[in-house]
Amino acid sequence: MYITxxxxxxxxxxxxxxxxxxEYLEKENQGLEQEQMEYFFNQYEGEIPTLEVVKEIDANTTKLKKKEPKFYSITVNPSKYELRQLRNNTKDLKHYTRELMKDYASSFNREINGRPVTVDDIKYYAKIEHQRTFKGTDKQVRENQPFxxxxxxxxxxxxxxxxxxxxxxxxxxxxQINGFEREAPHQQNGKRIVQGMQKEGNQSHIHIIVSRKDMTNSVSLSPGSKYKASDVMMNGKKVKRGFxxxxxxxxxxxxxxSTFGYKRNYAESYTSKKDFIKNPKIYFTTLLGLPTSERAVAFKILGKAGVPINNLPANNVQLALKTIRYLKRGIEKALRSGSIGI
Known part of the structure; x- marks a missing residue:
């Protein structure tokens, strides 16, 4: 899972x-019949018109300054392993979005009228997309550029x-052109990968537009708050703040x-990402300490993400600092590109 x-x-x-x-999120609907289109939805409604989405988000900005965000974008990118667990991409991802937004609300260390923030306080609209195209920043496009x-x-x-x-x-x-087309290192279905080419396979993901203000347009709820969840004293009162x-x-x-019965491997878990950032040695020690079958899956996940694992030592004793540094560079690149599903 890769979330921004x-x-x-x-x-x-x-x-x-x-x-x-x-309008950008409507791009996949162009040229489709009405029954094939994906519509915006929120916690309790589906098939919401685009004009209503714009009207509701744009009107919910009372007292926000020009230099303050009016709304936020949450992008949820399930990995191909997670997508395989779904039976119906659209239906399942809509259900997951509604559960996810409960988690979003509960992550605010705020109170509204003396109670915790709930999903009913969040004004949001979401949409499922099923396609992705290669960008100029993608590794495949960059490495094909000389050709x-x-x-x-x-x-x-x-x-x-x-x-x-x-x-x-x-x-x-x-x-000569045909020769260069064949020699380009990254191909898809026998064609050189270029910017704008549609990616093959299941590319389903979620886009969510979240208003900065709550449903009543009176309370500011910013996931981009500079404050981490904390309690502070203001004017003699304890005030909760942060996300x-x-x-x-x-x-x-x-x-x-829990929703889809997915058995997550350590290599694709949020815990592993935190371990890697805070203490790479713990990360690799844990990775090598996994049961044989789980370790094999972890290596496969890392390998698919472009991490150089050929020289990974077989046991903890062989875990040399040089090897950690070598693998660390590969994993850092994969994390930055979002290719490891965590």
């Missing part, structure tokens, strides 16, 4: 309207020959596991 929580910006400023973001540059140059040369601006054999240049992201991510994972 971000304030929506347009350039260097916070978006003053959700219209552009909502893309050569191919582009050859295509420009062909155009010049066709226009009589230079001499040469178009067939030879086309043969516990660590708790939210941990709850999100446990909720998925």
């Amino acid at each position: 929580v971000t304030a929506q910006k347009l350039g260097g400023d916070y978006s003053q309207s959700s219209a552009d973001f909502v 893309a540059t050569k191919i582009l140059k050859l295509k420009i040369d062909i155009r010049k020959i066709e226009q009589g601006e230079q001499e040469g054999s178009i067939k030879k240049l086309e043969a 516990n992201r660590d708790a939210f991510f941990g709850k999100a994972e446990k909720t998925f596991d």
